[in-house]
Structures are given as C-alpha cells and as structure tokens.
Amino acid sequence: MAGSRAEQILGELMAEATADQQVNLPTLLCQACVRALPLDGAGLWVMTEPGMQSLVAVTDGTAKVLEDLQFTMGEGPCIDAFTSGRPVAQPELATTAPTRWPGFGPAAVEAGAAAIFAFPLQLGTIRFGVLDLYRSQPGTLSGAETLEALAFTDAATILLLYLQQQAPDGELHPNLEAGWTGRPEVHQASGMVSVQAEVSLPQALLLLRGRAFALNLPITQVARDVVDRRLRFDSADQEFVVTATS
Amino acid sequence: MIRYERLAQVFVELADTLVTDFDAVDFLHNLTDSSVEVMSVQGAGLMLADQRGALHVAASTGEVDLLELYEVEHQEGPCIECFTSGQPVVNIDPVLSLQRWPGFTGLALAAGFGSVHALPLRLRDEVIGAINLYCTEARTLEPVEVSIAQALADIATIGLLQERIIRDKTMLTEQLQGALNTRILIEQARGIVAERTGLPMAMTFQAIRDHARKHGQTLPRTATAVIDGTVDMTGWGTA
Numbered sequence: 174m175a176g177s178r179a180e181q182i183l184g185e186l187m188a189e190a191t192a193d194q195q196v197n198l199p200t201l202l203c204q205a206c207v208r209a210l211p212l213d214g215a216g217l218w219v220m221t222e223p224g225m226q227s228l229v230a231v232t233d234g235t236a237k238v239l240e241d242l243q244f245t246m247g248e249g250p251c252i253d254a255f256t257s258g259r260p261v262a263q264p265e266l267a268t269t270a271p272t273r274w275p276g277f278g279p280a281a282v283e284a285g286a287a288a289i290f291a292f293p294l295q296l297g298t299i300r301f302g303v304l305d306l307y308r309s310q311p312g313t314l315s316g317a318e319t320l321e322a323l324a325f326t327d328a329a330t331i332l333l334l335y336l337q338q339q340a341p342d343g344e345l346h347p348n349l350e351a352g353w354t355g356r357p358e359v360h361q362a363s364g365m366v367s368v369q370a371e372v373s374l375p376q377a378l379l380l381l382r383g384r385a386f387a388l389n390l391p392i393t394q395v396a397r398d399v400v401d402r403r404l405r406f407d408s409a410d411q412e413f414v415v416t417a418t419s
Numbered sequence: 420m421i422r423y424e425r426l427a428q429v430f431v432e433l434a435d436t437l438v439t440d441f442d443a444v445d446f447l448h449n450l451t452d453s454s455v456e457v458m459s460v461q462g463a464g465l466m467l468a469d470q471r472g473a474l475h476v477a478a479s480t481g482e483v484d485l486l487e488l489y490e491v492e493h494q495e496g497p498c499i500e501c502f503t504s505g506q507p508v509v510n511i512d513p514v515l516s517l518q519r520w521p522g523f524t525g526l527a528l529a530a531g532f533g534s535v536h537a538l539p540l541r542l543r544d545e546v547i548g549a550i551n552l553y554c555t556e557a558r559t560l561e562p563v564e565v566s567i568a569q570a571l572a573d574i575a576t577i578g579l580l581q582e583r584i585i586r587d588k589t590m591l592t593e594q595l596q597g598a599l600n601t602r603i604l605i606e607q608a609r610g611i612v613a614e615r616t617g618l619p620m621a622m623t624f625q626a627i628r629d630h631a632r633k634h635g636q637t638l639p640r641t642a643t644a645v646i647d648g649t650v651d652m653t654g655w656g657t658a
Contacts, residue, residue, distance in 0.1 A: 221600055399639050
C-alpha cells in the first residue's frame with residue numbers, strides 16, 4: 174500500500190510541518206493534493222458509517238461549501254465511495270449529478286463544482302474515510318493523474334493511522350479534531366430532536382437534514398437553532414410538526 | 420533429491436497467498452505441505468514463538484505432531500535449539516543427536532525417522548520460530564538444499580510479519596473509528612440530556628461526566644446508557 178510516491182508525499186508534508194509547528198497535517202495534505210493535481214479543492218473525512226462521519230480537513234472556498242452540502246444532504250460522492258469501497262468519478266457533474274444525487278447534485282453545480290472525484294481510504298476490506306476532490310472545470314482525470322490521486326489517498330490513509338497511533342486510546346488526535354469544529358451541534362441536535370419527536374437518533378438526523386434541505390440552509394445552522402432552543406421538532410398525530418419558537 | 424520442477428511453482432503459490440485474503444493458519448499448513456513436497460522429506464513441523472518467547476506448534480504434517488509437541492513440552496530437540504541460536508541445525512550426526520536430545524531422538528527413531536533438520540524463521544535479528552524437516556533415512560542435506568529450505572522458511576517469516584503489520588494497522592483503524600464513534604455518541608447523549616433535563620448544552624457534558632464518575636463507569640458507557648434511556652436523570656436539571 175505504501176507506494177514510494179505516497180511516502181514521498183508524506184516526507185514533503187513532514188518537512189513542511191517541521192518548518193511550522195502550528196500546522197495541521199491533514200490540511201497540509203489536502204492543500205498539497207490540490208497543488209499537485211488540476212483541482213480546485215479537497216476534503217478529507219473519517220467515517221464509520223454514513224452520518225457517523227467527521228470532516229478532518231478541507232481546503233478553502235467551494236470545497237467547504239460542497240462538504241457542508243454533502244453532510245447536510247446525506248448524499249454525494251463521499252458517501253458513495255465509502256459505501257461501495259470504490260472510487261467515484263463524476264467528470265461532467267452538470268449532466269450527471271441531478272440524476273445521481275437529486276439533492277446534492279444541483280446544489281453542488283450551483284456552488285461551482287464541475288467535476289467531482291472521491292477515493293475511499295481503506296485497509297483491506299476495512300474502510301474508514303474518504304478523500305474528496307473537486308474541480309471547477311469539467312473533465313476526467315488522466316491515468317497519471319488518477320495514480321497521483323491514489324498516491325494521495327494512500328498518503329492520507331497512512332497519515333490518519335499515524336496520527337491515531339499518537340493519540341491516547343479512545344481519543345481522537347488533536348489534528349483529527351480540527352474539522353470537528355462546527356459539527357458537534359449536529360449530533361447534539363440529533364439527541365434533542367430524538368427526544369422531542371420520539372424517534373431514533375438516525376431518524377432525528379434525517380429530520381434535521383430534511384429541514385435543512387427544505388429551507389436551503391446548512392445543517393449546522395438548523396442544528397444550532399435546535400441547540401439554542403429556537404426550533405423544535407414535536408410529534409403529533411404521527412406527523413412531525415415543526416414549530417419555530419422565535 | 421529436490422524437486423526443482425515444483426520449486427518455482429511453490430514459490431509462486433505461496434507468494435500468491437500473501438496478497439489475497441491472508442489466513443495465517445492456512446498459509447502455514449500450505450507451507451509445511453509444500454516443504455515436504457519440494458524437499459522430498461517425509462514430514463515437516465513449524466513452531467512459532469508467542470509474545471513471551473515461548474514456542475508453540477503452529478502447523479505440521481500429521482505424522483510428526485507428537486514429535487513436535489514433545490519438543491515444545493520438554494524444551495529439547497533441533498527446533499528448540501535452532502530457535503534459540505537463530506542458526507540452522509542440520510546434518511547432525513546420529514550419535515551426537517542421541518547425546519544432545521536423547522528423548523526426542525529416541526522418539527523420532529521409533530517413529531521411523533532417521534534424521535531431523537531445523538531452519539530458523541528469521542528476519543534480520545528477529546527470530547519468530549523454526550521449521551523442522553523429518554527424513555525417514557539418515558539424510559545429509561547438500562548446501563544448496565539447505566539454502567532452499569531456508570528460502571521456504573524465509574517465505575514463512577515474511578508472510579507472518581506482513582500479517583502482523585496488517586493486523587496492527589487494522590487495530591488502529593478500529594481505534595480511530597472507535598474514538599470517532601465515542602465523540603459522536605457523547606454529543607448525542609448531551610442533546611438527550613439537554614432536552615430531558617432542560618440543562619443548558621454547555622452544562623450537559625459535566626452532568627454526564629459526574630454521573631459516570633459517581634457510578635464508576637467510563638464516559639462512553641454512560642453516554643450509551645443515556646441514549647438507551649436507562650439513566651435516571653432526576654435532579655440533574657436543578658443540580
């Protein structure tokens with residue numbers, strides 16, 4: 174798995190990291206990937222199952238919007254790559270996305286993505302994350318570019334495991350916590366909504382997603398409204414009545 | 420005596436098992452069977468050391484099972500000596516063999532074996548076990564035969580160390596996913612506590628941690644109990 178190119182990538186990252194102690198290695202990896210390939214953005218997820226996922230690193234701009242969209246909609250290349258264990262390539266997003274991802278697709282195109290690629294991070298049959306790559310121009314990755322993307326995927330795999338190795342058992346490495354910022358409220362809100370609407374936690378997350386989709390808001394904002402008790406999801410007569418209390 | 424026509428094929432077969440779904444037990448049994456075939460010997464046994472350095476029989480062709488167990492139990496025999504020294508123990512004179520390993524040699528002779536050879540499973544300084552080759556006649560292995568036997572032992576070593584690396588990494592992915600799940604679990608539990616007790620979200624973590632400490636439970640376990648609805652939260656809101 175640790176091809177020489179992946180090791181070279183990691184070597185460069187480490188060299189860059191020693192020059193600046195404050196840097197976050199997964200973020201550096203995403204940035205290096207965007208520099209090395211004809212791409213405009215990259216995002217790195219750790220996942221255990223769709224929904225149980227944490228954005229570890231993302232490059233600025235459109236990529237941030239796209240990762241937010243995927244998390245809000247609960248669909249997209251990252252979830253597909255994780256579920257199937259295979260890379261996902263959508264080089265002509267404008268034509269293919271609306272049918273493949275009815276929620277995420279049009280929104281992603283509107284946000285400025287023209288091509289999307291996702292590579293699962295896996296070890297044998299175990300999958301534990303995804304590397305998402307975006308481009309504002311349509312078009313496939315060439316053979317050499319795909320190999321380079323796979324090398325970055327390998328490097329990301331090694332890096333995440335390396336970081337986890339440094340962390341105390343049962344805890345996430347600080348570098349892996351970085352992307353967590355802004356996400357806890359989604360899971361807190363899931364907990365609150367599960368009590369309010371008397372539904373399971375996965376169903377509560379779906380309710381939050383549905384609400385965000387309907388209002389065209391990021392899920393984090395809807396979650397924030399729930400946590401701050403400005404929004405409730407109460408069950409009545411088998412129907413979920415959403416009441417905004419302020 | 421060596422079946423060269425099978426040799427290349429056996430190496431390819433063994434290498435192949437290294438890349439597909441690797442099963443250590445299967446792999447070692449294939450290896451002992453292949454060793455018997457390629458070396459034209461009549462039995463083979465493979466021993467591996469555990470974390471404390473104690474040897475265990477990992478694979479053997481049926482007929483030599485008892486001999487291998489005898490070696491392990493009595494700490495006597497060529498395999499033990501080979502593992503301890505990290506050097507091949509081959510072509511031992513029968514008289515010397517009786518002096519060095521009286522019990523083992525007696526049993527081997529009784530079982531119809533005239534000579535036993537042992538090669539270490541070694542990568543650089545690390546010896547992880549040894550393989551025994553049993554011959555019905557008092558056979559002297561040529562230097563080239565010793566090299567080939569050692570090559571088979573080396574394949575076993577590489578395969579096992581590879582498996583260990585993969586297993587270590589697998590454990591890491593489990594830890595990583597476990598840590599992530601724990602984080603999510605705790606946040607979900609905080610939401611449930613906030614809703615049930617009316618506590619501000621900022622105070623829910625402390626409430627869960629207090630409960631965990633009071634009951635001598637880990638934080639993840641308490642969070643799971645909160646989610647399952649088995650935690651009595653009476654008084655939490657006013658605490």
